[in-house]
Amino acid sequence: MEFDIKKYKDTKKSNTGKHFFITTYGCQMNEEDSEKLSGMLKRIGYTKTESIEDASIVLFNTCCVRENAENKVFGNLGMMKKYKRKNPDLIIGICGCMMQQEGMADKVLKTFPYVDIIFGTHNSYKFPEYLNRVKTEGVQVKEILNKETEIIEGIPIDRENSTKAFVTIMYGCNNFCTYCIVPYVRGRERSRKSEEIIKEIKELVSKGYKEITLLGQNVNSYGKGLEETIDFAKLLRLINEIDGLERVRFMTSHPKDLNEDVISAIKECDKLCEQIHLPVQSGSNRILKEMNRHYDRERYMYLINKIKEEIPNATITTDIIVGFPGETEEDFNDTLSLVKEVGYNAAYTFIYSRRNHTPADRMENQVPDDVKHERFNKLVQAVNEGVIRSNKEYEGKIVEILVEGPSKNDETKLMGRTRNGKLVNFAGDKSLIGQLINLKIVRAQPFSLVGELL
């Protein structure tokens, strides 16, 4: 179904001086959803502001994957009371994964009755309609759909970056890992038609974008359920044909679904970057089974060795959870030994966080907090040793980077990434932003590289 913004068209004139402020929690999927919310608001005449003080609409796009993200949302909603008191016309909205949880929307309304709009992940395209209702009827709007809708194409997107963009290729997840709430709040897997994806990427290229990252909870199962005969490897090869596009990345892969065809596509297609994010979660077969991951350590290491053999310069990154219910010292040591065996270039490490309604939350053998923290520290140390070692290998090498913008830590410098995702800071003129350039790596730092223009 095509999104029709004309249905919600507000006049720019009536919105003069109207600003919106969005805070986004969680993953890239949420970031992309916020870019769409922002795109719709801009299309009906609003302007983005970085200051809550200036905003006439404040929107919280929430995440429920970890408990601390939820706590932050509650804290921020509490803080909004004073803004609403100062400006009763202020419209406060809350949306995203957290709102899809059973009973959460009612809890929010009860605790923070000054919230005006609540909606979930399946109906965010209706935000302009909800906004109109609040403005014209003066009502509070709460609409949470329990089931995913068909994919809505054509929603305007206000992208943060002008060099690289995220493009969602599929929504939802069918995997039901026992610790994860995503399938409950994002629904079942639905793939976008390849022609829609290609069309979006071509439009981005025509606007000067050089790099795209394909997004999905499980990109390797792309294509299932579509009328066309296509899988992820075929989609990658089609995207590689797009003229003017320089780099393609994707996330997230699932070790049960990543296959040799995808590895071959990365090896053979010049635009596919040599970077694979392959979440392992645990090195213990017993825990992987409890997590319902549908692969074992042997299958995972087979894939890692295949990637290393076929694409020797590929960087491999991962996600790891410590302290899953029932994790013993022996299980944890299996994770540590796997980390050392793979030698990751980066790892997102998490302490297991109980999530309501998930099977792991109901498991009785929860690991005590102090044990989880102790294991987490050991894991971070093991990961970091590997990262530092791999960064050192870049010293003296010439690398190609796409210049993304000012460095995060030092605004006088610029930053960019190598094809395989290494972050490089260097001194250079801002006119280089958006360009592919070669740099010499002069120093490796623990989490980044320092380069020099040639």
Ligand code: SF4
């Ligand atoms: S693959 Fe597992 S961890 Fe990833 S989104 Fe699906 S259920 Fe969650």
